Amino acid sequence: MDFDLSEEQRLLKDSVDGLLKASYDFESRKKYRAEQGGYSKTIWGKFAEQGLLGLPFSEDDGGFGAGPIETMIVMEALGRNLVIEPYLDTVVLGGGFLRRASAEQRAAHLPGIIDGSKTFAFAQVERDSRYDLGDIKTTAKKSGAGYTLSGEKFVVGHGDTADTLIVTARSAGGQRDAKGAGVFLVPADAKGVDIRGYETQDGSRAADIKFDNVEVGADAVIGDAENGLAIVEQVVDDGRIALCAEAVGAMEEALKVSVEYIKERKQFGVAIGSFQALQHRAADMFTALETARSMSFLASMASSFTDLAERAKTVAAAKVQIGRSARFVGQSGVQLHGGVGVTMEYRIGHYFKRLTMIEQQFGDADFHLRRVAAAGGITE
Template sequence: MDFDLSEEQRLLKDSIDGLLKSSYDFEARKKYRAEKGGYSKAIWGKFAEQGLLGLPFSEDDDGFGAGPIETMIVMEALGRNLVIEPYLDTVVLGGGFLRRGSSEQRAAHLPGIIDGSKTLAFAQLERDSRYDLGDVTTSAKKSGSGYVLNGEKFVAGHGDTAGTIIVTARTAGGQRDVKGVGVFVVPANAKGVDTRGYETQDGSRAADIKLSNVEVGADAVIGHAEAGLSIVNQVVDDARIALCAEAVGAMEEALKISVEYIKERKQFGVAIGSFQALQHRAADMFTALETARSMSYLASMASSFTDLDERAKTVAAAKVQIGRSARFIGQSGVHLHGGIGVTMEYRIGHYFKRLTMIDHQFGDTDFHLARIAAMGGVVG
């Protein structure tokens, strides 16, 4: 199978790599984290100027009509540079829901995403839901032609700076029923929305959000008010695919800086990279990286599968391998650096943290392994 990039895709890769190389080194990242909101608005504006924020949207919506491979290219670059801007939350997740929304919803929100003036957050996780997307207790009660939302959501990525929040809420049924989950577009400044933001372990931002009698209109519903879980599953699988690509980029850089370190660090008068045990460890890290990369490619291709069960199974398999490789490479990178690997001053510890967070986003290795088993294994 041909995995070579097209000319347009190579140009995209060169473009984002060039942008991040010139403006996103480790010291610059520290400064961006200290800015209001926890990321650089200037960098976000450059993403918009280069068309990165409009990549997955159709040309009819003034986007570029790009596919999953282009998203993979972008996410790998973001992973290599530990980018903290809300690309996943706004473009992949928020934009993913809106792409499946009405023409009016797309017209109201996509232009702002594309030009960089609007960011979004996905509020799904609840106190006891863990990785179950259908475990929803936040309620959406019918009120006239609209709805009233009540409940609490946790760890919504960049939820403290988003202008719009995508919220899952139960319109019917019990806590874990498949039917009865709706998806709602909620203005972050709506009356009754209380947001508490904080920094996460990997240097990004998240928020806990309380909804108290939040009123929204019928036009806030994406899809059908009682059948939104199928949309959630598809969009979250898109996010998992994007996270796999981001992890590959982060693993690639973690391996690179670890190999550079053992070539330079001397012990007993020689570079520690000359020790056979460390050479074997680096070789094992490379094997884990390439295995993860192949699964990331497969997951990106699975994005276009029409068989949703096969799509979900393939994405789960990719997330399993990504989680295993990420843990091994992250831990090995820290081990090769020794004690300084866990200090704030060295990059490797930050890559380890981000890779650990990626493993747990939308289901860790054990969760997806159990999913695959429940679906009959990877061979259908």
């Protein structure tokens, strides 16, 4: 039992923190948002230089063979700084699929991720699917050696800048059948792909994407075209684990700026942080943050569980805790700031918005609570 970072992990943390401290203050972030594509290619290039984009891939694939704790360290730092570059979409999700893909697919795609030249987006959400990963109307019809994809996907993170889309589509079965779901690599510029990009509430970007008889080859299929759901579930759990860590980073900073603010802000001739009503709210934020951090640790550990049901249940439990903590910390941070908390000028509102959107991704607290309850709870 040891919760301390190893020497190497500490170095990684210091280097990510150092990079972001030097180049990702609040004003810079505004500029990055205004750039073509909605994020900074320069920052992305620096991530590549520091090896962050190759972190979770094996050394044979040209990566660094790092584990889930390293990803957690990076995601926490991204959360603290409200980073909008497509790390989750490209490295965690895109990379998550590719790590489970064939040697040929890894060789074709990983070098581009690792050197920062290519980005990925995961096209999964449909109009009626909500959080059900197996609820898929998009079809993948067998055509010659390959497949023809048709359907619509929504809120695809960084879908308007990605080079390659990873698309869930149904090669067999009905809309909600577990069997018949497949995962397909689709070049964003393939014929029949229609992408409509937009800004998201939290300053990042997403896209709605139509697939109209898009032809892909047999080499586009990750795993088995009729039994892809298990991979999707695992990779989405990777994404949830990463979001938990990102939320912890964002909550940590939200608490920090709020405590700083109430120490400075004076009313009735004294700092408002001297009032017990505000102190207790801040103390409850600290409790919410630390319990969330504990569950984020557990989720990252669960990443290497071999029992997949146990892995899924643990991640679901973590997402419940993170969802509840994030909501409380976000709302309370705004409340402690008073009026300025609801202005664009202050950082707290941006943390609040990111924390809120994390809750809406890959299942909210209620969704995951139902899963944990259905699995009989998590007390051994």
